[in-house]
Amino acid sequence: MVNFFEAHNIYKSFAAHKALQDVSISVPEQSVYGLLGPNGAGKTTLIRIINQITAPDSGQVFFNGKPLQKEHIHQIGYLPEERGLYKKMAVGEQALYLTRLKGLSRSEAEKRLKAWFLKFDILSWWNKKVEELSKGMQQKVQFIVTIMHDPKLLIFDEPFSGFDPINTQLLKDEILNLRAKGATIIFSTHNMASVEEICDDIALINRSKKILEGKVDEIRKKFSDNIFEIDLTPERPDATIESRAFTILETERVNGDVKLKVQMNANDHTNHLLQELMPYGQVKGFREMIPGMNDIFIKLVQENNPANLQ
Amino acid sequence: MNKVWLIIQREYLTRVKKKSFIIMTILGPLLMAAVMILPVYLAQQSDKVYTLTVVDETGLFLNKIRETSSLRFRYADQPVAVARDSARNGASDGVLYIMREGVSKVNAPIFFESQIGISNIEYVRSELQNILDEIQLKAEFGITKQELETRKIRVDVGLIDNQTDSEGNPLELSILSMVAGMIIYFFIFMFGAQVMRGVIEEKTSRIVEVIVSSVRPFQLMMGKIVGVAMVGLTQFMLWIVFTVMIVGFVTVAFPDSFSPDNTIQQQFSPPGAGLTPGQNMAVNQDTNAMMEAVYGVMDRIPVVTILLSFLFYFLFGYLMYSALFAAIGSAVDNEADTQQFMLPVTIPMILSIVMSSFIMNNPQGPVAFWLSMIPLTSPVTMMMRIPFGVPAWELALSMVILILSFFGAIWLAAKIYRTGILMYGKKPTYKELWKWVRYRG
Numbered sequence: 001m002v003n004f005f006e007a008h009n010i011y012k013s014f015a016a017h018k019a020l021q022d023v024s025i026s027v028p029e030q031s032v033y034g035l036l037g038p039n040g041a042g043k044t045t046l047i048r049i050i051n052q053i054t055a056p057d058s059g060q061v062f063f064n065g066k067p068l069q070k071e072h073i074h075q076i077g078y079l080p081e082e083r084g085l086y087k088k089m090a091v092g093e094q095a096l097y098l099t100r101l102k103g104l105s106r107s108e109a110e111k112r113l114k115a116w117f118l119k120f121d122i123l124s125w126w127n128k129k130v131e132e133l134s135k136g137m138q139q140k141v142q143f144i145v146t147i148m149h150d151p152k153l154l155i156f157d158e159p160f161s162g163f164d165p166i167n168t169q170l171l172k173d174e175i176l177n178l179r180a181k182g183a184t185i186i187f188s189t190h191n192m193a194s195v196e197e198i199c200d201d202i203a204l205i206n207r208s209k210k211i212l213e214g215k216v217d218e219i220r221k222k223f224s225d226n227i228f229e230i231d232l233t234p235e236r237p238d239a240t241i242e243s244r245a246f247t248i249l250e251t252e253r254v255n256g257d258v259k260l261k262v263q264m265n266a267n268d269h270t271n272h273l274l275q276e277l278m279p280y281g282q283v284k285g286f287r288e289m290i291p292g293m294n295d296i297f298i299k300l301v302q303e304n305n306p307a308n309l310q
Numbered sequence: 311m312n313k314v315w316l317i318i319q320r321e322y323l324t325r326v327k328k329k330s331f332i333i334m335t336i337l338g339p340l341l342m343a344a345v346m347i348l349p350v351y352l353a354q355q356s357d358k359v360y361t362l363t364v365v366d367e368t369g370l371f372l373n374k375i376r377e378t379s380s381l382r383f384r385y386a387d388q389p390v391a392v393a394r395d396s397a398r399n400g401a402s403d404g405v406l407y408i409m410r411e412g413v414s415k416v417n418a419p420i421f422f423e424s425q426i427g428i429s430n431i432e433y434v435r436s437e438l439q440n441i442l443d444e445i446q447l448k449a450e451f452g453i454t455k456q457e458l459e460t461r462k463i464r465v466d467v468g469l470i471d472n473q474t475d476s477e478g479n480p481l482e483l484s485i486l487s488m489v490a491g492m493i494i495y496f497f498i499f500m501f502g503a504q505v506m507r508g509v510i511e512e513k514t515s516r517i518v519e520v521i522v523s524s525v526r527p528f529q530l531m532m533g534k535i536v537g538v539a540m541v542g543l544t545q546f547m548l549w550i551v552f553t554v555m556i557v558g559f560v561t562v563a564f565p566d567s568f569s570p571d572n573t574i575q576q577q578f579s580p581p582g583a584g585l586t587p588g589q590n591m592a593v594n595q596d597t598n599a600m601m602e603a604v605y606g607v608m609d610r611i612p613v614v615t616i617l618l619s620f621l622f623y624f625l626f627g628y629l630m631y632s633a634l635f636a637a638i639g640s641a642v643d644n645e646a647d648t649q650q651f652m653l654p655v656t657i658p659m660i661l662s663i664v665m666s667s668f669i670m671n672n673p674q675g676p677v678a679f680w681l682s683m684i685p686l687t688s689p690v691t692m693m694m695r696i697p698f699g700v701p702a703w704e705l706a707l708s709m710v711i712l713i714l715s716f717f718g719a720i721w722l723a724a725k726i727y728r729t730g731i732l733m734y735g736k737k738p739t740y741k742e743l744w745k746w747v748r749y750r751g
Binding site for chain 2 (some may be wrong): 014
């Protein structure tokens with residue numbers, strides 16, 4: 001797949017503080033790319049470099065195959081984590097202003113905005129002042145403004161904060177919709193459940209360095225520890241299950257059935273595991289325990305924390 | 311450029327549409343007009359007539375004290391105690407009791423029922439003095455006061471420019487330049503603070519990162535500075551137009567009350583100037599002489615120079631200061647935190663106002679020179695010096711320095727602004743600001 005956006009060997013420091021060190025990312029076209037990392041890792045700095053709010057000290061940035069240039073800001077939509085609106089300004093007027101700043105003509109901006117306001121069922125807010133809106137309502141307006149100029153690259157920093165579950169779902173659907181229409185999306189969040197749900201690829205940044213990048217599925221497989229969950233109806237209820245092919249981590253007996261959590265030996269094969277189990281009874285359930293992004297995140301960040309490297 | 315224009319539009323329109331702007335625009339001229347009209351109005355209203363009973367023990371003043379529009383005298387040939395009693399019963403507003411005290415003094419207390427006002431008291435004192443002078447002149451030298459006046463040899467000290475031979479006493483215009491300096495001072499503070507508040511608003515409402523992903527921070531800053539400047543100019547123009555309209559309307563509607571003679575007479579006549587026909591004529595002549603003097607000054611003083619310099623210092627002073635205000639606004643999270651950075655910016659401004667009388671007394675001195683070169687003080691100081699004549703090279707140098715400082719301030723402010731608007735939480739120190747200046751784009 002073609003990469004829509006690439007950053008090569010980005011360095012950026014603020015005086016003594018190194019915000020990014022040798023960070024490279026490749027964002028495939030028409031995908032949702034998760035940018036993960038603990039607070040202060042350098043995500044926002046990287047995002048600001050993509051938006052040309054700051055420039056890197058060294059390294060190259062490519063947008064759609066070309067070095068990133070000023071004109072590209074019209075093709076980028078950015079929803080920052082720290083976001084807001086002019087409180088005293090009317091919603092519609094403000095949305096028009098922000099959309100026109102992205103290069104749309106007044107009439108075109110108004111036409112598109114009205115259509116989206118209608119779609120989100122907020123057209124009645126048009127003449128209200130922003131300060132009369134709740135936080136969630138303001139976020140909706142901000143989201144619309146971000147995507148109004150049909151950007152090819154969208155950057156969402158914690159887009160779901162402040163939304164109720166219904167609106168979160170609405171937003172998720174809309175993000176996937178935008179991807180389906182051809183947009184490439186960079187998505188920064190601490191919410192790992194939503195990463196598993198909508199991200200195709202991720203990069204994990206910790207302490208100003210990238211420590212992981214790849215497809216979400218592959219990463220999760222790679223980090224699996226060969227742990228399996230097995231439901232078994234034993235032939236003899238009191239039989240002790242043991243094998244050299246695996247180690248039992250947990251045993252739970254429910255109504256005569258046994259629920260096992262086992263770790264298979266490295267380089268072994270699941271069929272061998274099953275063969276070892278079959279003599280004990282009837283295998284009713286068998287599934288691999290793939291680690292969640294949450295576990296991987298915590299594991300990697302802690303491993304990379306110098307305080308833990310004794 | 312198109313985007314800067316959009317920003318200017320927004321900054322301008324949101325402010326002009328605000329209620330506070332509309333109220334200020336209407337209230338300002340009303341206040342100014344009130345300041346001009348009220349004294350005249352009040353002077354006319356204060357025509358309450360006081361009647362004083364005169365008990366003259368000396369017998370020198372009988373029927374000699376001239377009455378005014380607000381003072382009447384009734385001469386009573388009765389003991390002071392009786393006069394005071396009848397005043398107490400409402401016969402008059404007080405008793406003027408004139409008595410001799412030794413050889414060289416006349417004592418004349420007023421036993422008052424109602425306060426008769428400082429100017430009336432002063433009038434009584436000067437009238438008594440005049441009458442005594444007259445009597446004394448006649449008795450000792452055998453001449454009347456009028457005769458003395460006609461024989462008096464007058465002294466006139468004039469000022470003539472040794473190079474151009476033009477007459478000039480620019481002190482008259484120093485009032486004008488003081489006003490011009492004050493206007494610059496207020497404009498810079500009022501609208502510079504608006505720029506600062508606008509920047510803080512964008513920061514605290516967290517909209518700034520959305521905007522700088524569309525435009526460069528420099529464009530946002532310049533758009534705001536120019537937009538607010540246009541708001542200021544709009545307000546300034548409207549004030550002038552409205553003030554002229556209000557004053558014009560009142561003058562036309564009440565032509566008698568506000569004829570120039572009447573106005574100037576009421577406002578500038580010495581305390582208690584009597585309104586006997588003869589005096590009235592004298593005042594009229596004074597008025598004409600004054601108008602001539604004003605026109606004479608207009609001829610002598612480079613009015614065009616003053617006007618153009620006013621526009622120049624008004625504009626560039628504001629631009630330079632508002633850039634600094636924008637930088638301050640970007641560095642803090644709320645208005646309360648601005649204090650420490652405001653101080654070094656406001657002190658030069660206040661200094662130039664505080665030093666104003668010193669500068670006008672010594673317009674060519676080293677203090678005046680340096681204050682009109684230092685860009686932070688030059689807008690106000692130079693305006694005060696110009697009526698006294700400033701060498702062309704000094705004016706040019708001061709302007710060049712101000713223009714260069716404006717670019718310097720914009721450059722510096724842009725650097726601080728760019729970093730500051732995206733920094734939240736901690737209040738920066740001067741050291742940190744300096745670090746921001748040195749960051750790469």
